[in-house]
Structures are given as C-alpha cells and as structure tokens.
Amino acid sequence: MEAKIIELSKIAAQIDQDILTTGRDCAVGVHIGGNLTLSQIMAVLFFEVAHLDPKNPKWQNRDRIILSKGHGNVALSSAMARKGFFPLEELEKFDTFNSMLSMHIDKHRMPGVEISSGSLGHGLSVAVGAALGAKMDKADWQTYCIISDGELEEGSVWEALMCGANYHLDNLTVILDRDMFTIEGHTEDTMALEPLADKLKAFNWFVLEVDGHNIKELLDAFNQKSPDNKPKFIIANTIKGRGVASIEGKASSHFFKISKEEAEKALEALKIADMEA
Amino acid sequence: MNDNKQSQSPLVGLPSRKAYGKVIVELGHQNENIVALSADLAGSVNLSEFAKEFPDRFVNVGVAEQDLMGVSAGLTLAGKIPYASTYAVFSALRAAEQVRTDIGYNGLPVRIVSTHGGITFGVAGATHQALEDIAVFRTIPGMAVFSPADAVETAAILRATVDLDGPVYIRLSRVAEKTVYTQEFEYQIGKPDLLIPGEDVLLVATGMEVGETMDAVKLLEEKGVKAGLLNISTIKPLDVKGLAEILKNYKIVMTVEQHNVINGLGSAVAEVIAEANLNLKFHRHGIMDIFTTSGPYQDLLSYYKLDPEGIRDTLLQVFDS
Numbered sequence: 001m002e003a004k005i006i007e008l009s010k011i012a013a014q015i016d017q018d019i020l021t022t023g024r025d026c027a028v029g030v031h032i033g034g035n036l037t038l039s040q041i042m043a044v045l046f047f048e049v050a051h052l053d054p055k056n057p058k059w060q061n062r063d064r065i066i067l068s069k070g071h072g073n074v075a076l077s078s079a080m081a082r083k084g085f086f087p088l089e090e091l092e093k094f095d096t097f098n099s100m101l102s103m104h105i106d107k108h109r110m111p112g113v114e115i116s117s118g119s120l121g122h123g124l125s126v127a128v129g130a131a132l133g134a135k136m137d138k139a140d141w142q143t144y145c146i147i148s149d150g151e152l153e154e155g156s157v158w159e160a161l162m163c164g165a166n167y168h169l170d171n172l173t174v175i176l177d178r179d180m181f182t183i184e185g186h187t188e189d190t191m192a193l194e195p196l197a198d199k200l201k202a203f204n205w206f207v208l209e210v211d212g213h214n215i216k217e218l219l220d221a222f223n224q225k226s227p228d229n230k231p232k233f234i235i236a237n238t239i240k241g242r243g244v245a246s247i248e249g250k251a252s253s254h255f256f257k258i259s260k261e262e263a264e265k266a267l268e269a270l271k272i273a274d275m276e277a
Numbered sequence: 278m279n280d281n282k283q284s285q286s287p288l289v290g291l292p293s294r295k296a297y298g299k300v301i302v303e304l305g306h307q308n309e310n311i312v313a314l315s316a317d318l319a320g321s322v323n324l325s326e327f328a329k330e331f332p333d334r335f336v337n338v339g340v341a342e343q344d345l346m347g348v349s350a351g352l353t354l355a356g357k358i359p360y361a362s363t364y365a366v367f368s369a370l371r372a373a374e375q376v377r378t379d380i381g382y383n384g385l386p387v388r389i390v391s392t393h394g395g396i397t398f399g400v401a402g403a404t405h406q407a408l409e410d411i412a413v414f415r416t417i418p419g420m421a422v423f424s425p426a427d428a429v430e431t432a433a434i435l436r437a438t439v440d441l442d443g444p445v446y447i448r449l450s451r452v453a454e455k456t457v458y459t460q461e462f463e464y465q466i467g468k469p470d471l472l473i474p475g476e477d478v479l480l481v482a483t484g485m486e487v488g489e490t491m492d493a494v495k496l497l498e499e500k501g502v503k504a505g506l507l508n509i510s511t512i513k514p515l516d517v518k519g520l521a522e523i524l525k526n527y528k529i530v531m532t533v534e535q536h537n538v539i540n541g542l543g544s545a546v547a548e549v550i551a552e553a554n555l556n557l558k559f560h561r562h563g564i565m566d567i568f569t570t571s572g573p574y575q576d577l578l579s580y581y582k583l584d585p586e587g588i589r590d591t592l593l594q595v596f597d598s
Contacts (some may be wrong), residue, residue: 051518064354107383119378125344126379129351129359136333139353156375168340229491260330 001216004048011082012043015269016243018078022094023256024263029176030103031071033253034148037212038075038177038239045144045216046079054084057112061141064114064130068123069148069177070104077101077110083114112238121154123147124174128164131172131231143172150182153191158203165204166199168229173222174205175210176233181238185251193273197235212236243270283561288428290456293449294392296428297562298323300435301360301390305331308439312352314338314560315343322362322392332420343348346387347377353385364398365391365407365448373413380444383418388438389414390443394424395485395535396564396581397451400573407448408564410539415513416445421466422513424448424542426457426487431462432508441466448484452478453573455488457508460574471523475505477530478592483542486533489578491535492585497592504592515545521553529596531560533588538563560595562588 016039025030035046036140050063067076074094081088088099093099100109104118114130117123127145151157164172168220184190193199201208206226210217221234241253244266288296297347305311313327314336328335338344341364351357361368368376368391370440391410398405414422421441425431425481431449438445457472472487473494480491489506507523509515524530530550532543543561550559564581571577578584582591 046297060356065349080451115350115379116382117378119374122347122375124378125294125347125375126351126354128344129348130354132336132348133312133353133355137355153311156343156347159341160347163338163341163344163348167336 002099004228005215008043008047008061010190011047011165012039013270013273014037014082015075015078017267018091018265019074020244020258020266022091024260025092025260026257028095030074030246030258031091031255032244032258033181033247034073034177034179035072035239036242036244037240038072038146039179039237040213040215040218041175041177041243042075042079044084044215044222048219049222050144052083052112052143054112057085061139063142063202064122064127064145066114066117066127066130066143068127068143068145068151069120070116070118072146072148072177073101073103073105080110080112086110086134099259120148120151124157124160127164127172127174128160128167128169131164131169132167134171135167135169144175145172146175146177149176149178149180149187149193152193153182154195155198161200161205163202164231169231170226170229174231174233176235177238179234179238181240181251181254183251183254200233204230206230207233207235209235209237212238212240245269281353285459286461288432289459290453291428291453292433292453293425294323294451296431297390297392298326298436300432302330303325304439306332306507308358310356310358311360312336312357314362315344316340316347316363316367318343318363318511322361322390326347337443342372345370347379349387350379350383350441353387358386358388360388360390362390362392364393364405365410366393366405369407369410369413375416381420384443386441386443388447390449392445392449394448395450396569396577397485397535397574399547399572399574403568406569407571408535408537410448411536411542411575412420413514415540415545417444419443420513421445421511421522423510424484424512425510426484426508427454429458429461433462434510436580437464437466450485452476452487453487455491457487457491467511467514469511469516469520469523470508471505471510473504473506475503477503478531478596479505479507479524479527480531480533480588480592481507481509481542481546482533483512484535486511486535486583489498489531489583490588493588496585497587500593502587508540509546512542512545515549519544520549521555524550524557525553527557529558530562531562531592531595533583534563535583536563537566539566539575558596562591
C-alpha cells in the first residue's frame with residue numbers, strides 16, 4: 001500500500017508539473033486553479049482505480065470516465081497522455097489551432113475520451129445514462145464522473161442526482177472537486193451549497209468526504225462499497241490553485257497564463273515535495 | 278409506392294404518435310439495444326406498450342427534460358440506441374443545450390421522437406405548442422430532421438432511421454393527421470415526394486399540413502387553379518438539387534407548415550430558391566411570428582388559415598394577380 005501511495009503521489013506531481021508548464025507555455029491561459037485541484041484525483045483514477053486499455057480505448061468492458069468539468073482538461077490530458085492514450089508531446093500544442101487538446105474536451109480529437117464537455121452541469125446525466133446502460137446489460141464496468149462544485153448550481157445536476165438514486169446506480173461514482181470557488185468568488189458567498197453532504201444524503205446517495213489531495217483517503221473512498229445499492233458521491237475537498245503560493249485558495253487562480261517566474265517557483269516547490277514523497 | 282396489390286396499412290387513420298407507439302415495439306423486438314425514455318409522459322408519447330413489453334429497456338426520468346437528453350447520450354456509451362420522447366416544445370427548447378452539446382456535438386445515435394408538434398395541442402396554449410423545433414434542430418450540425426405527414430409515413434421513417442449513425446429528430450402530431458399514405462412503403466431519406474404534379478402553382482407542405490394541403494388542392498381545383506403538392510418530410514438533410522429540379526418547373530410556390538414561418542420549412546425552401554437562382558414567386562405560409570392562442574385544434578387551424586379553406590384563401594390572396 002505504502003509503495004502504491006508513493007507511486008501515485010509521483011504521478012500526481014508529474015500532472016502538477018504538466019499543468020504548470022502548459023499554463024506557462026500556452027497561448028492565452030488555462031484554468032490553472034481548477035486543474036491543480038485534480039492531480040491526485042486523476043492519478044488515483046487513471047493509474048489505480050479505473051480499468052482502461054490505452055491501446056484499445058473502445059474496449060467494451062472499460063470503465064467510463066466522464067469529466068463533467070470540461071475545463072479540467074489539462075489535468076485529464078496529462079493523466080491520459082501519461083497513461084499512454086496519446087504522446088505527452090501533445091500537451092505542448094495545448095490550445096493551438098486544431099490541436100488534439102483544448103480548453104474544453106473534444107472527444108472527436110482526443111482518443112479515449114468518452115464525451116465532449118465544457119458546458120457546466122451536463123456530465124452527471126450522461127454518467128447516469130452510461131451506468132444505467134451497464135445495469136441493463138448486467139455488465140460489471142463502472143462509471144466515474146468528475147464534477148466541480150460550481151456545477152451544482154445548475155438545476156440539471158439535481159435532476160441527475162434524483163435519477164441516479166432512483167435507479168439504484170451502485171455502479172456510478174461521482175467525485176466532486178470541492179474547491180469552494182466559482183469564477184466569481186467563494187461558493188458560500190455567491191450561491192451557498194452547504195450543508196452539501198446532508199443534501200446529497202437526503203437525495204439517497206452514499207456520501208463520503210475526503211481530502212482530495214490525499215492519495216490514501218481517495219483510494220479508501222473509491223474502494224468502499226456503497227450500502228443499499230446507492231450511487232456513491234465522494235466530496236473531495238481541494239485547494240484551488242494548490243501548489244502556487246501566490247494564488248492558492250483564491251478565486252483569482254481561475255484562469256490565467258502563469259508567469260515564468262511563478263511557474264519556476266511552483267515547479268521547484270513541487271520537486272522538493274516530490275523528493276519528500 | 279401506391280401499388281394496389283398491397284393491402285391498406287393498419288396504421289391508417291391513427292395519429293402519428295400512436296403509430297410511433299406501435300412501431301417502437303416492433304423495432305424493440307428486432308434490436309435489443311433499443312431503449313425508450315420518457316419524461317413522465319409515457320402515456321402521452323405512446324411508450325406505454327413498449328414499457329410493458331420491455332420493462333428493463335424503458336426509463337422514466339421524471340419531469341426532467343434536460344436529464345432525459347443527457348441520460349440518452351450516456352446510454353449510447355453502453356452501446357444502446359435510445360429513443361427519447363417528450364413534447365416537441367420541451368425537447369427543442371427546455372433541453373436545447375443538452376440536445377446540442379451532449380447529443381449533437383458528440384454525434385451520438387440518439388433518436389429524439391417528439392409528439393405534440395405544431396399547434397396540435399391547441400387547448401394547452403402557447404406553452405405547449407411547438408413552433409420553433411424545426412428551427413432549433415435543423416441548426417444543429419449532423420442532426421437529421423424528419424416531419425412525417427401521417428401515421429404510415431411515420432412508420433416508414435422510424436424503420437428507415439433505426440440504423441442511422443448519428444442523431445435524429447422526428448416531429449409528430451398529437452391529433453390524427455389526414456391520411457396521405459395508405460400503404461406501407463420503404464422510405465427514402467431526403468427525397469421529396471411529389472404527390473400531385475399540378476401545373477399552375479406548387480404547394481410545398483410538411484407534417485400534419487400535408488393532408489390539409491391535399492384537401493386545399495381540391496378546393497383550388499374548384500376555383501380553376503391546378504395546384505401541385507410536394508411533401509417534404511426530410512427537412513434535413515434536404516435534397517437541395519432534387520428540390521431545385523422540381524421547383525424550377527413552377528412559377529408560383531407556397532410553403533405550408535405548422536411552425537413559425539421563420540426558420541422552418543419555408544425558410545429551408547427559400548434558401549434553395551435563392552441559391553439556385555430560380556425565377557419564381559414565393560410565399561411562406563405558417564404561423565406568422567406570433568405566439569398562438571389556445572382553443573380546440575380545428576378552431577386554431579381555421580383561425581391561422583392552416584385548414585384547407587385557409588390555405589386556399591391565402592394562396593389566392595397572396596398571388597392575387
């Protein structure tokens with residue numbers, strides 16, 4: 001277990017590095033804040049939890065991963081490239097004309113992506129549909145859906161929450177990137193979501209709360225079985241812009257092109273953290 | 278297609294939505310990947326029989342049209358062929374972005390079969406009448422759009438589109454349309470059907486207005502006007518070349534539809550006329566960019582001049598000279 005955690009921590013650090021270098025070298029900017037929240041989640045999901053075959057991305061029994069927060073595409077691209085879905089060099093072309101990788105996911109250009117996304121609040125319904133389809137076939141593949149907390153302000157998400165519980169989709173796991181921010185500010189100041197866990201439990205979901213940057217806690221949550229055939233909802237508490245001291249935990253980290261100096265500083269800090277891990 | 282040796286279809290006289298209810302069961306037996314979904318309107322959209330026959334392949338998402346479309350998109354990730362049904366106004370407007378982004382942008386084989394198109398749910402008023410759906414769906418890249426004339430054509434379209442590799446929209450009625458086709462036939466996607474050649478003018482109609490216009494042709498004949506009738510049930514992909522070939526034989530053309538005249542069949546035909554440089558007089562007849570009132574269907578048809586008399590009078594008034 002310990003070795004596994006160290007290995008996944010290293011992968012998460014590499015994803016962090018990819019986000020920072022992409023954020024430094026890109027044309028206009030990336031969603032740095034809301035991508036640095038995803039590094040550990042992506043590492044755990046792609047390198048331990050989900051059953052995938054990068055050589056055969058349409059393998060029928062693969063687990064389906066749906067990134068509802070389509071702007072988390074830098075973290076996703078990094079994880080998928082490192083998993084072997086496409087060359088890592090593609091990241092250097094992020095957001096350039098007709099590149100495989102852009103601000104929001106395009107499944108037609110990105111091999112292995114299940115669904116294009118970007119407009120908020122769509123992914124959970126799609127995930128519910130995939131999980132329902134698996135149930136109809138009595139197939140044992142799983143569906144994972146990564147959403148942002150800002151998306152919970154969309155009514156469509158609550159339609160999907162009702163539906164997932166109604167159909168007892170215990171083959172569906174939602175991972176909420178709870179960084180407490182939308183583009184305009186703190187969620188509890190703009191449109192309060194708390195008490196979130198209580199709301200989700202009242203919607204008949206099996207709710208777990210973890211530190212979204214803690215590999216062990218994430219692994220334990222993924223491995224825990226839902227009672228009463230409930231769909232699983234992991235609230236992953238994260239820090240927006242984690243790893244970049246000047247923007248950590250600030251709404252201002254939402255979207256920007258990081259300066260060379262700031263990127264160097266953050267990359268240096270990551271190297272130290274990596275060695276300690 | 279009207280081979281006399283063939284017997285009359287048992288679907289004749291049914292509203293297109295009832296034909297849907299029967300054909301979807303037939304298709305369900307042929308293809309086990311077919312799943313039907315409704316948003317708390319299974320009875321109204323005629324999916325009750327499918328739900329009874331295939332309880333494990335029927336999904337009611339509740340009163341939640343956005344979820345209806347998102348769940349349908351997701352089901353394709355499990356290899357399913359979802360048939361998502363609700364009223365036309367809700368699939369086109371309430372769930373427009375889910376249809377456009379989840380289904381259209383991803384190019385997924387979801388079949389959106391909507392009932393209560395046009396003003397066919399007259400008494401329900403403007404909230405339940407769909408006068409924008411053709412406009413919305415034909416603007417989504419890759420979306421095939423069908424507007425069958427009656428129950429028999431609905432069946433033909435459903436059978437012809439079951440294997441299409443992309444999203445499909447089929448617009449149905451609430452009421453029984455006037456019968457246009459009596460015998461079952463193999464539908465050719467995209468091909469306009471010249472039902473009556475005529476020679477003085479050509480009436481181009483779609484959906485529930487085809488039967489109404491057919492009767493208008495008879496009324497015009499009494500006035501000494503030899504009108505032709507063209508049924509366009511594939512609104513998209515529109516056979517632009519084939520349509521231009523037909524249109525160029527006429528000097529006067531009028532479209533008839535239960536849709537806003539803006540961005541419906543009339544606009545589609547106008548685009549063909551303009552781009553083919555056809556020299557003809559043209560008028561779009563339909564709902565003239567207003568929110569409709571409520572009332573019994575027949576009263577509305579008459580009020581908006583979409584019944585045979587209204588179509589006749591409109592044509593004679595517009596092309597007075």
